[in-house]
Each structure stands twice: as C-alpha cells, then as structure tokens.
Amino acid sequence: MTIISDMGIRRMEGRPFEDILDGYFPLRESIRQLLQRQGFSAMWITLLHAPFMQIGGLAEDAPVPLHLRKIYSGMIDHMLLLAFSTPDGMVLAGTGDWIFVDSREENDLFPDSIRLGEPAFVRGVGLIEDCNTFDEENDFTPLAFLQPEAPSPSGDEVRLSAVHHLGWQAGKCFALKPADLGIRRQVGRDVQTLPFGSDHSGREASWDDWPLPMPGHLRPADWLLVNASPDQVRRESLEVALRL
C-alpha cells in the first residue's frame, strides 16, 4: 500500500534550532521575542525543568523588581509548546506539567503571564515566514509536512516512505494533532519520549507517542519531517536535527 505520494508532501522552509528563552518577562512575551528573534512564523519548542515565579499585583508590562517581597514560585517539569504569529500577535498552545512550590494552586491551564525565574534553554523546530509559498525550485528541503494516504501508518513507515520521496538520506518525523489554545496540563506521560528533550537516556523521542500541536491556520497535515541527511549544506541545522 502507498503510504506517501507526492500529493501528500508539502516542502517547508525552516530549521531545527536551540536558543535561550529570556527569563523575568511574562512567558508569553519571552516566547514572542524568541519567535521574532529567530525569524519564524511558527515554532514548536520543548521546555524542561524551568523555574517560574508569579508576583502578585505586578502588571504584565512592568519590569521585574530587584527585590521580591511576595512571590509564588514553581517549576515547569516539561512543556511542549507551539507558538505562531497572527495578524493580531501570537497564539500559544501546548501541553505540560508544572508544580507550584509555595502555594496550593492546581489550575489545569498554565497562566502564560507567569514569568520564568531564570532564562531557559529551549530546543525545537521553526517555520520561516511565507513557509506556505516555499520555493519548489530550491533543491534543499529542510522540513516537510506529510499527509499519509494509508490509514494509521507507524512513524517508521512514514519516515522511510517520506525520506524516499524527498530524496533525503535521513529524516526525523513527529506526529501532529490539532491544538487547543492555551497551555494545558498533561500528566503521566513519559518525559523521556518528549520530542526535542534529549536527556542522554539512550531513548529516541517517540514518533507519535507525544504529537506536536498543529497550528490551525496551516493546511492540515499529520506529520512533520525534519531533514537529517548527513551531507546537507546546513551543518549547524544538521547538528541540532540530530539532537531533536
């Protein structure tokens, strides 16, 4: 059975990347600045073990005070986030788990006005502006969206078939699913299989155990494929792709 046909592949411009997400601003603002700094129209990022703080009465656009008097703090255990720019600003969606150390707040929706207590390392994949009008004359394809024809293929089947169609030597693929807005709590998942969250455990991120949230404004696609061909000209992108 055919798993992928040319009709089911959409080549995209973008790159895997690593960066430091600023602390002390509201999380939403730090992510907006990251999106802008990297020149992406959309990005998926993973955030691990990041301390945060919630300062009572501090306006969102106020600078963080030098001396904290009243603070509720906590730790993001993990988050898998999608951010994409819209004419009105930015939309943020994703899942994760977190704890408040100093209070009993148990909200299942993470307030994105919360500020990180430190800058945080993030790894992910970003799409460049105008990615829907990717220049097909370009002979290098860093990313692709895939819609398999076969029902429910495995990640390995998708990857092998798509790599063949794209003329790549190797690729990494990640399942996608429609996103709910906001950052929602998701507990009980094996963080070792979290995409982009390499922890030297010897296990690769699962192809589909933990699907990436999918921006609704893009045409539907079921899988994201990242070029991991060893002979590609973008050496830095390759190094990051291998760590996804």
Next chain:
Amino acid sequence: MISQKLNDQITRIGPGTSAGEVLRRYWQPAALTDELTEARPMVPVNLLGERLVLLRQSNGEFVLMTREACPDEPPAYYPESDALEVVQNGPRYPVVEMKGMYFAYMGPSAAPAFPKFDCFRAPDSHVFAFKGIWECNWLQALEVGIDPSHASFLHRFLQDEDPEDSYGKQFRDKAAHTNMPMTQVLREYPRPDIEVEETDFGLKITALRHLENDFTHVRVTNQIFPEAICIPMSREMTITQWHVPIDDENCYWYTLFTSFAKPVDKPLMREQRLKEHRLPDYAPLKNRSNDYRFDPEEQKTLTYTGMGLDINVHDQWAVESMGQIQDRTREHLGRGDAAIVRYRLMLRKAIKAVESNREGALLMRDEAAATIVGPLSNDAITATGDWKEASWEADKQRRAECPWDATV
C-alpha cells in the same frame, strides 16, 4: 530569581538532599596523596556534610569511615591522626588513589567507571594535584568556572607579563601560536560570543572573541558533570578542577594540572601554591578576614581586583562575597549566562532522574563512561570562518606531539 526552596534544592548536599544524592553517585575527591603519610596515617576528611577519616586498611586498600565529631567543629577541622576516633559501625566508603588524589564513592549501588580524561590517562610525571578551601557553597564556586566572560573582568591584568615567565600560572601564556599575551586578549575583547553544547560528559563551552582583521580567538572550556571543569591553563597544560562540598557553606577546589608535552615541575608548582596556602588544611592565606590583602594602589596600576596575581584569589573573593550560599532569590541571569542555564538544566534533570529511579538517565554512570576521552580544552586564534576546524586542529596537533597516549 528562584525561590529559597528551589535554591535549596540545587545547593544543599547533606545526606538525603536532592543535589547531595546526585553528587553521591559520582567519585568525589577526598584528599591529596600528599596528606596521608607515615607521620599522618589517618587523615580527617570533611565531605558532603559528613565527618570522615581516610585510612589504609590492613589489606592495603583505602577507605573512608565515619569519625567521632563535635557539632561545633570548624567546617574544615583538621586534627592530628592520634586525635581521630573512628566510628566502627558507621558506613565505609571505597576509595581509590588517582594521580595524586584520593577519590571516594559515597553513593548507592556500584561506583561508575572513571572516564579516560586526559588528567587520568597522563602518566604521573605529567600531572600535579593541589587543593584549597573556599568559604562558600559548591555551586557558586562551580558557576564562576563555567562563565567564560568573567575572566575578562575578574582576571584583568592592566599590564602584560613576559610570557616566558608564565610557567605554572593561569592566563600568563601567549594566546595560541601568536605573540599576543592571553592577558591582552582577555582585556581588549571582554564580550565573547558563547556557544554551549551538550556532550556525553557534560557541557562543551566555546567563547569566541572576534579580533581585528576577521580573526577570532577561540577558547574551549568544559563542564564535567556533576561538579568539575576542564579548562586550558597554558599551551602546555590544562586544569581539571572539582568543586567539592565540605558542607553546604564551604568547599574545597581540587585541581589536576595536566601537561601534554613536558613532565610537570611539581616542586615548583607546589612551592608557588604554598605561598598562597597554609598547611595542613590548605586554607588560603588571603581571605575574608584580611580583605584578601586588597591593595588599592595595585588596583590602579596592575590588576582589576587589587588582590594580587593569583587568579584563584580573584575567584575566591568573587564567590565568597556572594554569601555562603548565594541568594538566588535576587539574581538576574541573562542569555550571556548560557552555560550556567544549561548546567542547571542538567542538574535538575539529574535530580529528577534520581528521584524517579531513572538512574540510566544520569550522565557517565554506565559502562560507556570508561570510553570517554578528552575533553578538548584549548585556545586558538584563527580566521573567523574556520574557528571550529581550527580548534580541532590545534587539539589534534597537541595530542600528536604528546609523549603519552593522548589520542582521541
């Protein structure tokens, strides 16, 4: 700017603490081999909040055992052997002798293998060990060592020494193959670009100082998990330095100086360092009680700190002046602190792994640890576009010319 509870989680190291349980899963420097002598057959060891004694058993093996201790003992208390009383039914921690140091394992299950780092592969003739006390928490002591920018300020020399007189001293050599003293590079290019990369032993930290005429100075340092660094000292030597907790508020730095070409002049290096430390506890002579012998005239003319030419004293002042445990509820890290951010992520991952019984997720705890070589740790000056390759080439050349097997 993290809460006190989260600061405690990454700083406190006593038995049963989060960070302490991570550190206990790795070999810890416990004493210098110079300390255990015929005249002193038992050595007090104050390590990870425990009061211990190092001794050689009748079978010839070394061991750390608990000793009787008063609650009001000074942190680095160092009584004579005949004043040490062993607690016979206490824990016994295995000890091995390596390159002038005794390493102890205080964790559960089997101890991990030693990696084949250069400091462990070099013959004894090419390695020199020393230590000193800092009166502060181990984490702030480590974090200054993984901040590549600090050297341009804290270790700024306003005049350059003759590099020919640089033996055994940090930052006093020429930069790479040029005639430019390292002190000049650090002084004139204080804002490096910093790249941080995860490795199988910790972090590789590259500081890029872009010079004139499209040349770049590349300095590669490393964080070796959980609490060591490996940095270049000169073209000839590297420094591998552990920041080992005595307790929550004091630590020893233990350093292995490793020479790639000639044997180390151990008497000279020990003499240089004993001018700055007292025995038997290796406490620094310049310290908080005497304002680190700060000299305002020297600060005007010679050094940024006015505290002499020994860079260890500069670091000691910087980390001790933050308080015995740095108050991270008031700190503001930036993106220039990339290595510190990445290190804390590794530490928190390790804490989570230990707490959730996922020991396999810890770095260097499996058999593969014994195959780890290197790390690359050097200075190079190169055309800006080729810096990565040039750094590898400089390392390759030094290893090829090395009389001992330093191949990677």
